[in-house]
Amino acid sequence: MNLADAGHDVMIVDNLSRRKIDIDLGVESLTPIATIGDRLKAWEQVGGKRIEFVLLDIAKEYDRLLALLRSEKPDAVVHFAEQRAAPYSMKSSATKRYTVDNNVNGTHNLLAAIVESGLDIHIVHLGTMGVYGYGSHRGATIPEGYLTVEVPQADGSRFTERILHPTDPGSVYHMTKTLDQLLFFYYNKNDSIRITDLHQGIVWGTNTRLTEKDPRLTNRFDYDGDYGTVLNRFLMQAAIGYPLTVHGTGGQTRAFIHIRDSVRCVQLALDNPPTSGEKVKIFNQMTESHRVADLAEKVAALTGAETNYQANPRKEAIDNDLIVDNRCFLELGLKPTTLDDGLLSEVVDVARRWADRCDRSRIPCLSAWTTRQAEAIAARP
């Protein structure tokens, strides 16, 4: 909607897998989500520029994808077509395998189809800050994708190289995004495909200026243990009087971005594509870093909620620092929406409004990274 509103001709290509996973999990977004047809109709009714929709699985229907690129000749493809939750990716062998198969083949099909089409199409891909890992050297700044290193040689000399930042994914989901990076690196090198990879932090917030125009346009609000993200979960938990669930010490530091900034960043990336022959552009799509325990404290101060420290289902560092370079988007004009801008209360309000749709039994995070973690979860009081 943001892109259509900015004057772009927009077509959605989607297999609606996220809705189907809800069915499998027996859970729903806290906010009620209209059918795709009703959403598109609502958008036109509020005066939005018509958005086309094609039901297509890019990981499975290569020939249809190629035919679509050839007929539509898009300037750009915004690639969001990946299974996006770390806990879901760790639920079982089946979800691990689905995540790898869907994410790798989806990305690779898109790349192969662009090469086969012969068209010069800019890919804007949603990656994750998680590719870098959260265990790097303390005090070091995470650059935007590339790292300058010096390599000492046996003879005492050294040379300098600019490399893709080494990866250290924390889940099968995050791992697939590190695989994407290598697919992009190769196809950019061999076929000069123009690519922007957005290493996004954790999204929070619910509405943008445009989703507020009609109730049918509201965004998903995932609160469950598989798809809910930490800050939105805290705000929802506070809204319904459920203790804030902090895993481990809460010393994990993560990067955050409000959903309004997220859509703005995608637009900025599209408006500033790489030039022909330029290597993959990598942006850190985040605006601030916070310790999880500090977030819980902030939400508790705002709402009076209690905090419940629990065994951590993830295998991760007890704590980490996180200093991130995000100059690229700032220099393109992004004005960050921070936690202190009053939008925390807005999320609480949304959660209160739909509190009766919440299934409390789906709040705990039950997806365990290892057998040992699964035992720790089972031992929770």
Add this chain to the structure above:
Amino acid sequence: MNLADAGHDVMIVDNLSRRKIDIDLGVESLTPIATIGDRLKAWEQVGGKRIEFVLLDIAKEYDRLLALLRSEKPDAVVHFAEQRAAPYSMKSSATKRYTVDNNVNGTHNLLAAIVESGLDIHIVHLGTMGVYGYGSHRGATIPEGYLTVEVPQADGSRFTERILHPTDPGSVYHMTKTLDQLLFFYYNKNDSIRITDLHQGIVWGTNTRLTEKDPRLTNRFDYDGDYGTVLNRFLMQAAIGYPLTVHGTGGQTRAFIHIRDSVRCVQLALDNPPTSGEKVKIFNQMTESHRVADLAEKVAALTGAETNYQANPRKEAIDNDLIVDNRCFLELGLKPTTLDDGLLSEVVDVARRWADRCDRSRIPCLSAWTTRQAEAIAARP
């Protein structure tokens, strides 16, 4: 056969895809290859310890793979189940997609199945020297998998890290092996899977001590433009009076290993597994490096063959140096079989013996890396 001969209980799990690709391509190994049943029978007849065979596609039949691991409880899995040719991987969108889908899902299914089985199984995987790329800093030695780098910080300080050597794959095939590395890194970190990754050079030679025991046990000898490897192709071309096909300047330097050393290395890797909790072991499985033009000259000197310089179908550096650390296998006792050990003539003899099976029209390399390369091939005289 080498492992069975050394006393191991060996089971082959294979979908026989390499034979099926021959059918698709309409080409055959220069040496006649018996059916898998006849090969196993021949092995028993010459006194080999019985080898079991299961027809199974590990990239597609996860449940059967898991059931097999649970019933057989192997100490180790030697993972060769990947599409292995760079030119084949670059033939078309279909072969690019098959290579990615088969190689990534095959490797990932094996990892997920081992985790799900709960068994402590050592994976020995055939990787490639090609993951490092051939454009690194001149004069630098390629270490065995891991590189020590210093990272300069904005404040003038620097810290030292040991990272996976940055990758720079030269084809979709090579790219899949860089993806494997990240799969191994993650599953080793999260699930403590014990893994040895063999970064192999280009294999040459035909026979080992055991394949010579019966004609039905002979190895494949691929000479075609898709699956044939450079040194074996030169020796075969010399044997049948076909000019040696050098692509570009022949300044490409590559790593080599004789097939006898290759099987020996796999055995050494199995006999020296990583300990529990040890990170992925990476060995450079090669014994010597040579420029392609120098190999052509050597074969020409041996046989009197002529050399034919052709447009290069690959997108690669015109020339490169290649200094490789291979101490791991040497320290485990590998005694390298080098080009000067008289085995070059043995390959020529094998090729002469089967010269009438050669289809000369299949010798040229026609699989192009890019549209520009395809045009260069079409313009060949």
